[in-house]
Amino acid sequence: xxxxxxxxxxxxxxxxxxxxxxxxxxxxxxxxxxxxxxxxxxxxxxxxxxxxxxxxxxxxxxxxxxxxxxxxxxxxxxxxxxxxxxxxxxxxxxxxxxxxxxxxxxxxxxxxxxxxxxxxxxxxxxxxxxxxxxxxxxxxxxxxxxxxxxxxxxxxxxxxxxxxxxxxxxxxxxxxxxxxxxxxxxxxxxxxxxxxxxxxxxxxxxxxxxxxxxxxxxxxxxxxxxxxxxxxxxxxxxxxxxxxxxxxxxxxxxxxxxxxxxxxxxxxxxxxxxxxxxxxxxxxxxxxxxxxxxxxxxxxxxxxxxx
Ligand code: CP
Numbered sequence: 001x002x003x004x005x006x007x008x009x010x011x012x013x014x015x016x017x018x019x020x021x022x023x024x025x026x027x028x029x030x031x032x033x034x035x036x037x038x039x040x041x042x043x044x045x046x047x048x049x050x051x052x053x054x055x056x057x058x059x060x061x062x063x064x065x066x067x068x069x070x071x072x073x074x075x076x077x078x079x080x081x082x083x084x085x086x087x088x089x090x091x092x093x094x095x096x097x098x099x100x101x102x103x104x105x106x107x108x109x110x111x112x113x114x115x116x117x118x119x120x121x122x123x124x125x126x127x128x129x130x131x132x133x134x135x136x137x138x139x140x141x142x143x144x145x146x147x148x149x150x151x152x153x154x155x156x157x158x159x160x161x162x163x164x165x166x167x168x169x170x171x172x173x174x175x176x177x178x179x180x181x182x183x184x185x186x187x188x189x190x191x192x193x194x195x196x197x198x199x200x201x202x203x204x205x206x207x208x209x210x211x212x213x214x215x216x217x218x219x220x221x222x223x224x225x226x227x228x229x230x231x232x233x234x235x236x237x238x239x240x241x242x243x244x245x246x247x248x249x250x251x252x253x254x255x256x257x258x259x260x261x262x263x264x265x266x267x268x269x270x271x272x273x274x275x276x277x278x279x280x281x282x283x284x285x286x287x288x289x290x291x292x293x294x295x296x297x298x299x300x301x302x303x304x305x306x307x
Contacts, residue, residue: 088100
């Protein structure tokens with residue numbers, strides 16, 4: 001039985017297979033419409049979500065399966081003190097596979113150790129968000145036709161933004177990928193990513209504060225929201241929240257084929273006027289999230305695929 005806690009749980013070959021499967025699902029979704037007719041997905045969300053929970057549920061429904069779950073800790077027996085280990089043992093009796101989001105880093109891993117069904121980390125605290133990474137990789141590959149030879153700018157809250165941590169870990173496995181890490185001093189990338197992932201793998205990277213300085217060199221600009229829920233005090237959040245605002249004027253500095261990604265939700269960091277720019281890819285990215293989660297469910301459930 002396989003779980004997915006981090007993108008590194010998948011080899012590059014496995015990851016490519018999932019992306020290929022997702023691309024095939026995009027081309028011919030009907031071919032996959034009944035492969036999970038007898039399967040159930042549980043979504044155990046101890047923290048708010050729109051995209052991840054609903055795209056997992058849409059993915060399972062698109063495969064013919066059923067979904068059950070809860071969307072907040074308050075509406076589950078966690079509010080009475082039940083542990084994630086006990087919860088997953090119980091849910092293993094109701095479902096074939098589970099996606100779990102939790103504010104505590106490592107909670108889905110604890111669940112996976114007690115589980116009789118595959119557990120997918122749907123975001124744990126400021127740590128990892130591997131299915132957002134699969135979504136991001138599929139989006140980049142679909143837009144640029146490759147995952148190597150790219151200069152990627154990651155902008156905003158690089159300290160608490162778990163999607164950034166997972167994406168860097170996945171992309172360092174591709175050749176000639178360079179990063180420009182754009183953040184205020186207080187929201188710089190955690191040292192374990194800088195030292196253990198970037199430096200250890202001899203990856204070219206720069207850390208800068210000004211978006212305008214970085215933007216002309218980029219093939220992808222990955223914007224992120226300042227993660228309000230991870231700040232210890234409101235004052236710091238208010239000071240940081242509008243540090244970056246991507247608008248049409250800044251986009252004039254960018255290449256014609258520099259695509260803009262964002263895991264969403266967006267707050268103020270991308271002006272609405274940017275949405276109509278052909279390089280704005282963040283709503284396309286949402287659709288890719290459904291295809292890639294369909295591919296992941298099929299893979300973890302080891303469903304036999306049609307030819
Ligand atoms: N991208 C993402 O994780 O969005 P949600 O928090 O809405 O699931």
